[in-house]
Every structure is written in C-alpha cells, then in structure tokens.
Amino acid sequence: MEIKTFGVIGAGQMGAGIAQVAAMSGLNVIMNDIKAEFVDKGLANIDKILSRGVEKGKMSEEEKKAVLGRIGASIRLADMASADYVVEAATENEKIKFQIFKDLDEICKEQVILATNTSSIPIGRIAAQTGRAEKVIGMHFMNPVPVMKLVEIIPGLATSNETFQITWDLAEKFGKTPAKANDYPGFIANRILLPMINEAVYCLYHGVGSREDIDTVMKLGMNHPMGPLALADLIGLDTCLAIMETLHDGFKDSKYRPCPLLRKYVEAGWLGKKAGRGFYEYK
Numbered sequence: 001m002e003i004k005t006f007g008v009i010g011a012g013q014m015g016a017g018i019a020q021v022a023a024m025s026g027l028n029v030i031m032n033d034i035k036a037e038f039v040d041k042g043l044a045n046i047d048k049i050l051s052r053g054v055e056k057g058k059m060s061e062e063e064k065k066a067v068l069g070r071i072g073a074s075i076r077l078a079d080m081a082s083a084d085y086v087v088e089a090a091t092e093n094e095k096i097k098f099q100i101f102k103d104l105d106e107i108c109k110e111q112v113i114l115a116t117n118t119s120s121i122p123i124g125r126i127a128a129q130t131g132r133a134e135k136v137i138g139m140h141f142m143n144p145v146p147v148m149k150l151v152e153i154i155p156g157l158a159t160s161n162e163t164f165q166i167t168w169d170l171a172e173k174f175g176k177t178p179a180k181a182n183d184y185p186g187f188i189a190n191r192i193l194l195p196m197i198n199e200a201v202y203c204l205y206h207g208v209g210s211r212e213d214i215d216t217v218m219k220l221g222m223n224h225p226m227g228p229l230a231l232a233d234l235i236g237l238d239t240c241l242a243i244m245e246t247l248h249d250g251f252k253d254s255k256y257r258p259c260p261l262l263r264k265y266v267e268a269g270w271l272g273k274k275a276g277r278g279f280y281e282y283k
Ligand SMILES: NC(=O)c1ccc[n+]([C@@H]2O[C@H](COP(=O)([O-])OP(=O)(O)OC[C@H]3O[C@@H](n4cnc5c(N)ncnc54)[C@H](O)[C@@H]3O)[C@@H](O)[C@H]2O)c1
Pocket: 009, 010, 011, 012, 013, 014, 015, 032, 033, 034, 035, 038, 089, 090, 091, 092, 093, 096, 100, 117, 118, 119, 120, 140, 141, 142, 143, 234, 235, 236, 239, 274
C-alpha cells in the first residue's frame, strides 16, 4: 500500500517534530492530540521552526506554506481512519499508550502499520494490545526531530519483516539514518544515555558538584555537545523518570534506580525546558 497520509498521535515536542519531517518529505499529515490548544501549540512550534529555516535561506516562504498546508489538525482519534501509517508520540505512560493502541486497532484500516515513538516501553507489550502485532513496531526519533539524524527502529518479537522494511524505508524518506535495536527496555539509545543522566542527577543530589560543574565536566572533558543535566531538561524530566522506571522494572537491577532528586523535580512540576524550569530556569 502506498503511504500518502501519515498519522501522528501527540502534538508535543516529539509529535510536532515528526509531523514536520513527514510533511517536509511530501506526505499529508494528520496531527492528533487530546485538546485543540495542544494541537495549536504543536502547529505554532512547527511554524516557528520553519520560519527560522526561511530566515536562514534554507527554504522559501512558498515551501514553508506548502509544508504547513500538508498538516491537518485533529482532536478525534477516529480521524486516523484515513491514515496509511500511524506513529504514536503521546506521553510516556503505559496506560495511555495501551489505550491508544487498542483504539487505533479498531479505527485504522487493517493493513496500516502502528508505530510507537516510545523511549523505553517494550514494543511487544504495546503490540499485545492489538490484534495486529505483526504490524506494530518502534520508530524512535531523537529530539529535536528536524535536526537529529538517527531513528532507532525496534521490531517486537511478532513484527513482520515487511513492517520492518517499510518503517526503515520511511525513516530514510524522512532524511534520517535508521539503526536497528532489539526489543529490550530502553532499546540501545536510552539503555546507555539515561543511566548516565541519572548518575549526573545523583552527582547533584550527593553534592559532588553544582549543575554547571557537572555539565561542564561532561561537555569539556568528554566532548559531549550538551551537559547531561541540560540534556535531561531538553528531553523532559517526566520522560527521563518514566524511562528510568521502565529500565528498573524491566531489569530488576538497583543500578537503574531513579535518583530521588529526579522524582522530586517531577513531582514539583519542574519538567525541564517545556515547563520553563528543570535543573535550569528558562524564559
Ligand atoms: N522528549 C524527548 O527527548 C523524546 C525523545 C524520543 C522519544 N520520546 C518519546 O516521545 C513521546 C512523546 O514525548 P514528548 O517529549 O513529545 O512529550 P510531550 O509532553 O512534549 O508531549 C506529549 C503529548 O501527548 C499528548 N497526549 C497525551 N495523551 C494523549 C492521547 N491519549 N491522545 C493523543 N495525545 C495525547 C499530550 O497532550 C502532549 O501534547 C514519549 O513516548 C517519549 O518517551 C521523547
């Protein structure tokens, strides 16, 4: 089946980014969220990023308008009935994702692949919510989506080779470089990245260093483009905590225990850049 209409569930930082790269590749996109204000915010973010591209001479005003014109807004999951491929990028919460996949399985045409952008929830567990496990796969974009080249592709135990190949080809169509990871908690990217971020939070918690010194050590000492605490703020501290909990639950190993300070920040609503405050303050 030719993919012409691409569905995205969730219009947050990842969903909006995925919708943008899909529309830039020429697909028609339906971007869905639970409230109109969330979809509007996602659209405004895309507009802002594309406008920056126009200012820098990377695209023309007409191209920007054409890309925006290909993105339709939706607050009814039932709109996914016209999608040929769907990526879910809603909040990193098992309950929410399970319900979305149950509903999508009912709503979408039977040949449609249902991908998830989950950072760490096992693909097999999400696939089991549907009657089409062979068409469920992880398509894990990196943040910020328009900039980052990698897409981790994660087949579950039941995912077919055809689903894998179509998803791999789609990532390339979006101008990305795919890499395959097998279905274990955290896959490759977050199995390695998140324990490092969590350890940086422990360093802050134990008073080993200030937020600035921890980030400076990793930037200048290890040549990382961003310090781990600034990166945690960019990812979202709620997402970081959810990933650590998935690793901890999945491996039952205390080395993955989320730092109490990370939990405390999330409970206070200090979710990072998207909330205006995390380990750092943002205007
Ligand atoms: N932030 C990152 O760096 C990053 C990187 C890779 C993957 N991810 C994953 O992408 C997903 C989204 O993360 P994000 O950073 O965009 O979060 P976010 O908080 O910016 O956005 C999540 C969006 O999902 C919406 N949502 C919640 N329930 C929904 C439902 N039932 N139907 C439709 N929309 C719903 C919310 O309203 C919100 O707009 C998560 O699974 C996360 O783990 C995040």
